[in-house]
Amino acid sequence: xxxxxxxxxxxGIAGLTAALALAPLxxxxxxxxxxxxxxxxxxxxxxxAAALGRDDSHAQHLADTLSAGDGHCTPExxxxxxxxxAEAIAFLENHGIRFDRDNEGELVFGLEAAHSRxxxxxxxxxxxxxxxxAALAEAVRKTPSITILSETEARRILxxxxxVSGLLCVRNGRTFSLQTSRVILATGGIGGLYEASTxxxxxxxxxxxxxxxxGAELCDMEFVQFHPTALATNRRPxxxxxxxxxxxxxILVNDRAERFVKDIKGAELAPRDVVxxxxxxxxxxxxxxxxxxxxxxxxxxASRFPTIxxxxxxxxxDPARNLIPVRPAEHYHMGxxxxxxxGRTSLPGLWAVGECAATxxxxxxxxxxxxxxxxxxxxxxAARYIKSRPExxxxxxxxxxxxxxxxxxxxxxxxxxxxLNILRDGPSLKAAINALLPFAEAxxxxxxxAIIALAIAVFAHERRESRGAHMRTDFPLKTARSVQSxxxxxxxxxxxRTISASxxxxxxx
Ligand code: SIN
Numbered sequence: 001x002x003x004x005x006x007x008x009x010x011x012g013i014a015g016l017t018a019a020l021a022l023a024p025l026x027x028x029x030x031x032x033x034x035x036x037x038x039x040x041x042x043x044x045x046x047x048x049a050a051a052l053g054r055d056d057s058h059a060q061h062l063a064d065t066l067s068a069g070d071g072h073c074t075p076e077x078x079x080x081x082x083x084x085x086a087e088a089i090a091f092l093e094n095h096g097i098r099f100d101r102d103n104e105g106e107l108v109f110g111l112e113a114a115h116s117r118x119x120x121x122x123x124x125x126x127x128x129x130x131x132x133x134a135a136l137a138e139a140v141r142k143t144p145s146i147t148i149l150s151e152t153e154a155r156r157i158l159x160x161x162x163x164v165s166g167l168l169c170v171r172n173g174r175t176f177s178l179q180t181s182r183v184i185l186a187t188g189g190i191g192g193l194y195e196a197s198t199x200x201x202x203x204x205x206x207x208x209x210x211x212x213x214x215g216a217e218l219c220d221m222e223f224v225q226f227h228p229t230a231l232a233t234n235r236r237p238x239x240x241x242x243x244x245x246x247x248x249x250x251i252l253v254n255d256r257a258e259r260f261v262k263d264i265k266g267a268e269l270a271p272r273d274v275v276x277x278x279x280x281x282x283x284x285x286x287x288x289x290x291x292x293x294x295x296x297x298x299x300x301x302a303s304r305f306p307t308i309x310x311x312x313x314x315x316x317x318d319p320a321r322n323l324i325p326v327r328p329a330e331h332y333h334m335g336x337x338x339x340x341x342x343g344r345t346s347l348p349g350l351w352a353v354g355e356c357a358a359t360x361x362x363x364x365x366x367x368x369x370x371x372x373x374x375x376x377x378x379x380x381x382a383a384r385y386i387k388s389r390p391e392x393x394x395x396x397x398x399x400x401x402x403x404x405x406x407x408x409x410x411x412x413x414x415x416x417x418x419x420l421n422i423l424r425d426g427p428s429l430k431a432a433i434n435a436l437l438p439f440a441e442a443x444x445x446x447x448x449x450a451i452i453a454l455a456i457a458v459f460a461h462e463r464r465e466s467r468g469a470h471m472r473t474d475f476p477l478k479t480a481r482s483v484q485s486x487x488x489x490x491x492x493x494x495x496x497r498t499i500s501a502s503x504x505x506x507x508x509x
Pocket of ligand 1: 044045046047241242243244331332367368369370371
């Protein structure tokens, strides 16, 4: 047994899987809300991609992943992660998850955009994420080696001699430090930086901020995925209308009843970035956009998609009879903390798994339902690596003289929504950098979220091409070869200052 626990920050699929797989090593699981709440994993309707069907293969799943990733995936990393599929699914089943099966007991595979096969496993239909997280959370609660610290925020990673020595946390207004030489970040996405997102609003990229402030390298920060079909309501976060609805044949129409994607390759099931741009283009010209499931699903809608049916009904829409109004919204971040396929970051003692990490699997555009898979595979991989190594010596932690201010993204949202959205251009990105830099450099509540938004703006400014989810209207073409960009926080700040100084445009955003 160790004396010094592994600290895991975050309780989505990646964090919970890592915690369970680390047993019997001691783990402290730190989570901002109650365990398994406020996590995008629990909201996943789509399910988990798994090339386990008779007509499917690892090679086919890899080919679809690389194709959706638009030439920007790291093929070796993608291959390796997808190879972990069978183990991850078995692990989930062993921890109580019951994937949907047909009357013969065979797994049922659904179809989603840009998959060439039906390969999406669901548990409890479109309530997959909730079912998976409920089962994992229950297993975690029953595992004696795991201590859960809920309602607790990790505010800084503590370093001694450039290695992880602890975590500075705040719980109920009380600051304390937790001694650990191994931290796994599993904090999820960045949707809280945007006004329109399908993620829990409190998730603005805390793990990326923790890693960046500790000196770890970030990668591919410009690649933010916008889901084409969030329900167009005033609710925030925006409820999702799963791609699986289009997978079952629902079509997209505008308020002139035109099926505007019909000439696009793949039509409604083209890669997500393509469909999101097509919808955004309609909305920019004043059209409204709808998902029409009346013919494809009709009265079967409520039994096939009970969660979505309830969401629609609470907005006064009956999908069997009415068009569903949709719009794109921030949904997933392909970029994040640079890691290898064991989840190791550039900082000794720091791992990152799940959405906050950039492994190279997703490239410029994540293939639908590859994220829950990656979360589970990488949670297992990080745990396996940690268990295979002797425990590092505990280092004395630095003395804490000040608690960083509680992070609040409110001042950042309008900047991200306006400048870091589906369509970008140089002047708009420079305006974002000018607006964000003072926030990022201040010692105030907006600083932590501003650092993440600034990193996205700087990476996006420096990528002078359009690829996957990153669309530059001033550089609409792809370059011949895609280069992965990596920067640490000091380089990001330095680059931002250079851009800001060389392009003195108005600071108001
Ligand atoms: C969806 O159900 O459309 C979302 C699935 C995903 O984001 O992977």
